[in-house]
Amino acid sequence: MRISYAWIFNKRFKMLKQKCLQAIWQCSALIVLASLLAFSINYLRNERLHLFGNWAPEARLMDSSGKRLDISLPEAKKLFLQQSVVFIDARPQDDYEKGHIKRALCLPWNEVDRNFMEVTEDISPDTPIITYCDGETCELSHNLAIFLLDMGFSNVRILKNGWALWKEEDLPIESGSSTAGQG
Amino acid sequence: MERRRSSHRIRQFDCRTRLIRLIRIEYFQWSPLVGPTEKMDKKRTHLSRFLYYGARWILGGVFIYASYDKILHPAAFSKIIYNYQILPDGLINLTALVLPMLELIMGIFFWVGFWMPGSVMLSNILLVSYIGALILNLARGLDINCGCFSMSSGSSINVETILWDAAFLSLSVYLTVAVFGSENSRVLKQIHG
Numbered sequence: 226m227r228i229s230y231a232w233i234f235n236k237r238f239k240m241l242k243q244k245c246l247q248a249i250w251q252c253s254a255l256i257v258l259a260s261l262l263a264f265s266i267n268y269l270r271n272e273r274l275h276l277f278g279n280w281a282p283e284a285r286l287m288d289s290s291g292k293r294l295d296i297s298l299p300e301a302k303k304l305f306l307q308q309s310v311v312f313i314d315a316r317p318q319d320d321y322e323k324g325h326i327k328r329a330l331c332l333p334w335n336e337v338d339r340n341f342m343e344v345t346e347d348i349s350p351d352t353p354i355i356t357y358c359d360g361e362t363c364e365l366s367h368n369l370a371i372f373l374l375d376m377g378f379s380n381v382r383i384l385k386n387g388w389a390l391w392k393e394e395d396l397p398i399e400s401g402s403s404t405a406g407q408g
Numbered sequence: 409m410e411r412r413r414s415s416h417r418i419r420q421f422d423c424r425t426r427l428i429r430l431i432r433i434e435y436f437q438w439s440p441l442v443g444p445t446e447k448m449d450k451k452r453t454h455l456s457r458f459l460y461y462g463a464r465w466i467l468g469g470v471f472i473y474a475s476y477d478k479i480l481h482p483a484a485f486s487k488i489i490y491n492y493q494i495l496p497d498g499l500i501n502l503t504a505l506v507l508p509m510l511e512l513i514m515g516i517f518f519w520v521g522f523w524m525p526g527s528v529m530l531s532n533i534l535l536v537s538y539i540g541a542l543i544l545n546l547a548r549g550l551d552i553n554c555g556c557f558s559m560s561s562g563s564s565i566n567v568e569t570i571l572w573d574a575a576f577l578s579l580s581v582y583l584t585v586a587v588f589g590s591e592n593s594r595v596l597k598q599i600h601g
Contacts, residue, residue, distance in 0.1 A: 251526020259510035274482045280497035362491040
């Protein structure tokens, strides 16, 4: 057999090409296999995930009956000045103590089961409540609002990215745990 | 006549040794060689095999472990994908369903050694895109849940998660060299007949 550099490289190139083609069809087959398995398992699941979910901001901030839960900053400010609303901070207690909306109560989402009764005992079920946390993608206020609705409070709204917006507008804030309703 | 034959053999042998040396030099010295080179350097082959199987088992385990919580909680995973703000809305739920299953199958294939070229290529693509997504969101300053292994809210993205992903990527790249480079030894086999 005649061997030359060209022969070796040619052979290697051919084999590499063959292997790459093999890898490409295997990748496609893996994706198809995974999709089929995933869809079948999702179909058999009790709580199915919709294949094409509605992720528009309005849809995400709705309760189960389709009512919008979010509230705009001017509206929240108006209610705050009328003193007719209770703000509830859903962030962890450390963040609350560093600074929060004036007169806001502290009910961290991760300790909601423990502190819920204590924090909400003075609030009547039809009192307007606004939950807030910090950041565009923060889910804490949304989770807390759904939880409060489930617990029987009828007028719960969410101020999305509330803490950041409130600070930007230079609206009244305070720090410490004085109005936390808990230790 | 006899002398011509023997000189031809010497030339041929010389040529083969030079070519084999050439291939071995340009090859990663820790890559898993089989065939004639196994006889040449047993120690190195043992080490490379140990590394090859080690990398496969570690990466397989990582993918299976990562898929577990995501398969159990697809809704939580879809929220995490949404928070990354990279995919269009229409693809979020599809990704939340298919990606964990893909990781599970890849992990199992890594363990059993089935469809290695495809699995290795896909793991490279996935790990590079994970690292890209993490870097992008760190640069944006978004404080979001990583969703790498657990769906709980305690694991936000940081430099450490990127370094972990880079470590897994290096294992995956090593496997790529091992899987795609193993053609060299087949060429060697053909030379030796």
